Amino acid sequence: MTLRLYDTATAAVRDFEPVHPGKVGIYHCGLTVQGAPHVGHIYKEVVFDVLRRWLERSGYEVTVIANVTDIEDKILAKSAERGVPWWAHAYEFERELHWAYDVLGCRPPTYEPRATGHIPEMLEIVDRLIERGHAYIAPDGSGDVYFDVKSWPSYGELSNQKIEDMEAAEDADPRGKRDPRDFALWKGHTEGTPRTASWPTPWGRGRPGWHLECSAMAGKYLGDEFDIHGGGLDLRFPHHENELAQSTAIGQRFARFWMHNALVTTAGEKMSKSMGNSAVVRNVVERVRPIELRYYLVQSHYRSVVEFSFGALDEAATSFQRVEGFITRATEVTGGVEPAGELPADFVAAMDDDLGTPGAIAVLHNTVRDGNKLVADGDSPALRESLAAVRGMLGVLGLDPLAEPWVSRTGATEELGEVVDGLVKALLEQRQAARERKDYAASDEIRDRLKALGVVVEDTPQGPRWSLASTNNNEGS
Numbered sequence: 499m500t501l502r503l504y505d506t507a508t509a510a511v512r513d514f515e516p517v518h519p520g521k522v523g524i525y526h527c528g529l530t531v532q533g534a535p536h537v538g539h540i541y542k543e544v545v546f547d548v549l550r551r552w553l554e555r556s557g558y559e560v561t562v563i564a565n566v567t568d569i570e571d572k573i574l575a576k577s578a579e580r581g582v583p584w585w586a587h588a589y590e591f592e593r594e595l596h597w598a599y600d601v602l603g604c605r606p607p608t609y610e611p612r613a614t615g616h617i618p619e620m621l622e623i624v625d626r627l628i629e630r631g632h633a634y635i636a637p638d639g640s641g642d643v644y645f646d647v648k649s650w651p652s653y654g655e656l657s658n659q660k661i662e663d664m665e666a667a668e669d670a671d672p673r674g675k676r677d678p679r680d681f682a683l684w685k686g687h688t689e690g691t692p693r694t695a696s697w698p699t700p701w702g703r704g705r706p707g708w709h710l711e712c713s714a715m716a717g718k719y720l721g722d723e724f725d726i727h728g729g730g731l732d733l734r735f736p737h738h739e740n741e742l743a744q745s746t747a748i749g750q751r752f753a754r755f756w757m758h759n760a761l762v763t764t765a766g767e768k769m770s771k772s773m774g775n776s777a778v779v780r781n782v783v784e785r786v787r788p789i790e791l792r793y794y795l796v797q798s799h800y801r802s803v804v805e806f807s808f809g810a811l812d813e814a815a816t817s818f819q820r821v822e823g824f825i826t827r828a829t830e831v832t833g834g835v836e837p838a839g840e841l842p843a844d845f846v847a848a849m850d851d852d853l854g855t856p857g858a859i860a861v862l863h864n865t866v867r868d869g870n871k872l873v874a875d876g877d878s879p880a881l882r883e884s885l886a887a888v889r890g891m892l893g894v895l896g897l898d899p900l901a902e903p904w905v906s907r908t909g910a911t912e913e914l915g916e917v918v919d920g921l922v923k924a925l926l927e928q929r930q931a932a933r934e935r936k937d938y939a940a941s942d943e944i945r946d947r948l949k950a951l952g953v954v955v956e957d958t959p960q961g962p963r964w965s966l967a968s969t970n971n972n973e974g975s
Contacts, residue, residue, distance in 0.1 A: 501556060501850045503726075504801060506734060506756040507656050511852050516725050517754060522558045523724035524550065525716040525753070527733055528610065530567040530708075531591040532576050535598045537777045537791070537806055538762035538769035542730050544792055544896075545759045545800045545853075547604040549726075551894050552849050555841075563719045564607040565712060566592055569614050569705055574695060584695055585614075598779040601788045603896045603903055611715045613706065617697050619714035620706045623748060624683050624699075632747040633683055636674025641686025641702030645744055647679050653743045656756060657735035667736075681740050682707040709740035716741075717750060727753035731760055732768065759800040769806065777806055789897060789904050790815035796895050797859050801852075817863075821888070822899055824866045826965075827873050827958065828885040829900070835882050837898065838890035845891050855895065862891045922953060926962045929955075 501514040516522050526546045529539055546562070553560050567573075568588040577587035592612075599606060624643055627633035632649045636642040647653045653661055666678035687696040687703040696703040706714075716727065729738065738756065745752045762769045769777070782791055785808060794814035798804050829835075842865065848857030869884030892898040899905065925944055932940040945955055954965050 501553075502852055503755055503757060504852050505754075506758050509658070512755070514725075514755070516558070517723050520557070520559060522553050522560045522726065523563075523720040524560065524726045524728065525563045525565075525712070525720055525724065526726075526728035527712055527730075527737070528564040528566050529591075529595050530570050530572060531588045531595060532570070532572045533591055534594045534778050534780060535591075536769055537779060537782060537795075538730075539595075540598050540602055540604075540779050541762050541795050541804065542728070542759050543599060543604045544602060544795045546728055546757075547896055548796060548800075548855065548894070549728075549757075549853055550605065551896060552853065555894055560608075561720070562607040563609055563611065563716065565715045566595070566610055566612045567708065567711060568592065568612045569695060569711075570708055574691060584692060594780075600903070601779065601783060602792050603789065605896075609719060611719065613711040613715070616711070616714045616718065617706065619718050620684075620710050621699060623710060623714055623717075623744065626748045627683065627744060630747065632744075634676065635701045636686070638674045639702075640674055641684070641699070641704045642674050642682060643684040643701060644675055644680040645683055645740065645747075646676060647681070647743070648677060650743050650747050652746065654739065656739045656742050659735070659739075681709060681736065683710045683744065709737055709744065712737070713741050713745045716752075717745065722749070723751035724753060726755045726757055728757040728759070731758040734758055757800075760803045762804045762806050764806050782811070786811055786815045788907075789899065790818050793818040793895075793897055796855050796897065799852075799854060799856050818897070821862065821866050821892070824870055824873070825885065825888060825899060826963075828869060828881055828888075830963070831873055832877050832882050832885060834900075835886045835889070837893050837901070838883075838886035841890050841894070842887055845894075849894065858891065858895070862888065862895075865891070922948070922964050926955065926964065930962065 502511050503514050504511045524546065526542065529535060543564075546564075550560050550562055566588075568585070573588050574584050577584040580587060596606075624633060627645065628635070628643070631646075633643055633645050636644065647661055654664065661679065664679050666672070672678045683706075684699065684701070685704050685707060686701075687693070687705070693703075696705050716724065727738065727741075734756075738758075742752060764777070779791075786794075791811065794811050795804065797814060797817075842861050845858050845861040848854040848861065851857070865884055865887050869881060869888065872878060872881040872884060875881075889898050889900065893901060897904075925948060929941050929944040932938070932944065948955055948964070956963050956965070
């Protein structure tokens with residue numbers, strides 16, 4: 499089956515054919531680093547990390563560009579509130595974004611350009627738009643430059659709107675505009691704004707508009723035409739619509755596919771800091787392990803709304819722990835196997851059908867269920883095949899606990915883990931000796947003491963094994 503992806507521009511699932519055979523270029527809009535990322539922000543990162551992994555597993559060479567918007571009105575406002583330089587504020591939360599990338603097991607982009615590093619490319623686009631009659635300098639001397647939406651008949655094609663049916667945003671400043679729906683390419687420097695947040699231009703000092711930033715960076719690193727442009731559904735209009743207009747108006751073909759992930763909501767409303775209902779990633783991973791949060795996000799189809807709740811998160815964690823439990827038991831029995839090179843056909847079909855992770859995870863759990871039936875019989879080719887298939891599927895989803903980065907995150911040093919494992923094994927040996935002499939009171943006392951310390955003991959045909967109740971890390975046997 500050929501990989502098929504939903505294209506927002508055509509509102510249809512289409513066969514994926516890259517611009518250059520064997521290579522894929524992806525641009526997805528990175529975070530405006532105004533504050534710490536919440537689950538709604540990181541959902542997009544997880545979605546496109548899975549897409550990248552699947553494309554690479556399918557044999558493509560993938561280039562991922564994800565920008566950092568480090569100059570924007572909200573950054574200026576929030577840094578002023580804190581009394582810190584805007585660039586220091588932006589850098590602080592850029593590092594927080596990188597931490598969230600890493601903690602959720604997202605591989606870093608091929609390159610992560612900052613908006614402030616691409617002012618010359620932005621000015622070049624503005625010049626070309628003015629020359630072609632698609633942009634104009636505000637006549638009020640403000641230094642603002644606007645895109646003339648009426649000059650571009652295709653404006654609205656991405657969001658399936660007609661210009662005559664559109665209304666200007668309620669908070670849009672109409673000063674200097676020919677039409678209230680025109681959008682800013684460049685914003686003139688204003689009194690009270692730090693001079694460091696402006697750059698010289700032929701029409702006066704100022705800073706870039708948000709939409710212009712992404713067009714410049716996507717074009718610089720991926721060329722006039724590339725394969726996939728992505729981001730959250732809330733960016734489709736006006737951000738991506740404006741990107742498409744200004745890029746195609748200078749003669750670029752821009753993106754072949756537009757992929758938009760649905761939003762993460764709380765109580766049916768979009769997760770956002772302004773609503774006070776955001777779940778900051780750093781706080782959430784104190785409640786569940788990062789790998790469990792990633793599983794929670796991956797189990798939904800990327801075009802389906804994720805209704806965030808800690809109850810649903812706990813259920814997902816329990817579900818993932820069942821998968822981990824099989825991996826631990828099967829690895830103990832077999833001595834371990836490498837992830838499968840060839841994945842189950844139903845898993846492949848699900849992933850090729852618009853990145854269908856729900857169907858893929860169903861195949862994963864079916865394989866775990868069948869594999870669990872084989873564990874009690876000891877090592878066998880069938881058990882090894884099941885374990886390899888499970889690890890292979892989890893690798894695509896970025897969830898293999900025996901692979902990086904998860905295998906290195908035991909919560910303790912390797913040396914300390916060995917000490918703890920040895921101590922627990924010594925107690926389990928004492929417990930086993932008590933059972934053999936039928937001193938069940940002593941046996942139960944040892945088990946209860948371990949349980950009080952958060953150690954869960956499971957008796958298996960291969961002998962007792964232990965895990966930590968709080969994290970189910972399965973560190974011993």
